Amino acid sequence: xxxxxxxxxxxxxxxQLAFPYSTGELSNLINGIRLAAKVVGHEVNKAGLVDIxxxxxxxxxxxxxxxxxxxxxxxxxxxxxxxxxxxCGIASEEEEDFIxxxxxxxxxxxxxVVLIDPLDGSSNIDVNVSVGTIFSIYRRISPIxxxxxxxxxxxxxxxxxxxxYVVYGTSTMIVYTTGDGVNGFTLxxxxxxxxxxxxxxxxxxxxxxxxxxxxNYVHFPEGVKKYIKYCQKxxxxxxxxxxxxxxxxxxxxxxxxxxxxxxxxxxxxSRDGKLRLLYECNPMAFLAEQAGGKATDxxxxxxxxxxxxxxxxxxxxxxxxxxxxxxxxxxxxxxxN
Ligand code: AHG
Ligand code: MN
Ligand code: MN
Numbered sequence: 001x002x003x004x005x006x007x008x009x010x011x012x013x014x015x016q017l018a019f020p021y022s023t024g025e026l027s028n029l030i031n032g033i034r035l036a037a038k039v040v041g042h043e044v045n046k047a048g049l050v051d052i053x054x055x056x057x058x059x060x061x062x063x064x065x066x067x068x069x070x071x072x073x074x075x076x077x078x079x080x081x082x083x084x085x086x087x088c089g090i091a092s093e094e095e096e097d098f099i100x101x102x103x104x105x106x107x108x109x110x111x112x113v114v115l116i117d118p119l120d121g122s123s124n125i126d127v128n129v130s131v132g133t134i135f136s137i138y139r140r141i142s143p144i145x146x147x148x149x150x151x152x153x154x155x156x157x158x159x160x161x162x163x164x165y166v167v168y169g170t171s172t173m174i175v176y177t178t179g180d181g182v183n184g185f186t187l188x189x190x191x192x193x194x195x196x197x198x199x200x201x202x203x204x205x206x207x208x209x210x211x212x213x214x215x216n217y218v219h220f221p222e223g224v225k226k227y228i229k230y231c232q233k234x235x236x237x238x239x240x241x242x243x244x245x246x247x248x249x250x251x252x253x254x255x256x257x258x259x260x261x262x263x264x265x266x267x268x269x270s271r272d273g274k275l276r277l278l279y280e281c282n283p284m285a286f287l288a289e290q291a292g293g294k295a296t297d298x299x300x301x302x303x304x305x306x307x308x309x310x311x312x313x314x315x316x317x318x319x320x321x322x323x324x325x326x327x328x329x330x331x332x333x334x335x336x337n
Pocket of ligand 3: 070093117118119120121122
């Protein structure tokens with residue numbers, strides 16, 4: 001039996017009507033993402049049956065091995081957004097440069113740009129572990145009618161107008177925000193519709209989960225090492241539970257629902273960490289804050305960072321507010337030593 005009867009489509013319309021001057025373009029954009037999510041979700045679900053598992057045989061701009069599903073998801077999201085004539089440009093983890101859309105002469109009357117990680121956690125595809133898609137939406141800065149520019153993509157996260165993710169897990173879900181709280185929708189695969197299953201999601205102020213790739217522990221900054229030891233100490237409500245899937249979308253989703261902290265620090269082996277500011281950290285930071293959580297690079301609020309490059313990496317700490325504050329205490333003590 002379906003408990004929640006409001007579909008994502010109805011939710012989008014209701015929220016659009018709440019803004020008297022809304023042109024419906026953002027709603028249409030989210031609809032494009034909803035469609036691509038279904039197509040990609042369908043492919044992910046049957047991935048073991050068809051010849052779509054495994055490596056595509058090329059490396060992307062980050063030097064990472066592209067999986068076939070990375071390439072498939074990238075194509076589907078770009079197609080879905082291109083068809084709607086709302087978006088003037090897309091930047092993707094899988095593309096070296098941004099793509100100017102919808103115009104042969106590269107001029108463009110559309111006002112939004114989208115940044116995406118089409119398939120997050122792709123090392124998990126071959127082993128039937130949940131993966132995701134992350135998206136981030138901005139209004140362009142350059143004038144409408146002119147070619148889209150790099151500066152349209154290099155905006156701080158605080159300028160985002162919407163952001164979200166799709167998680168292809170035991171069920172497929174879309175979770176997103178337009179700056180008015182966070183809502184989650186679960187796909188009923190029999191009908192092909194997303195239903196509002198998680199209205200107004202809130203990060204618990206504190207949780208008992210810490211999520212970090214501890215294999216890199218020896219390379220972490222001292223403050224982070226000490227925080228991890230704090231998480232493991234038998235005292236008060238600790239030790240915390242360690243949970244790390246290796247798909248940031250899934251790790252974030254669990255932590256937001258249950259309470260927890262996600263850490264991807266800089267280290268001796270990756271000076272700026274691993275995760276990409278524009279299409280991994282900023283959208284998650286926007287969701288985290290909208291749900292009452294927090295996201296920083298250890299010192300600075302993620303959404304205040306002025307981006308310099310499309311594929312820029314940053315250390316990323318995100319989750320329940322009180323856990324983030326504790327981590328920052330450890331980091332600042334080490335920095336002042
Ligand atoms: P992607 O598959 O888009 O390249 O992202 C992978 C990211 C993220 O999803 C995950 O949390 C992290 O990489 C895992 O990294 P480690 O394997 O270094 O822990
Ligand atoms: Mn990713
Ligand atoms: Mn990816």
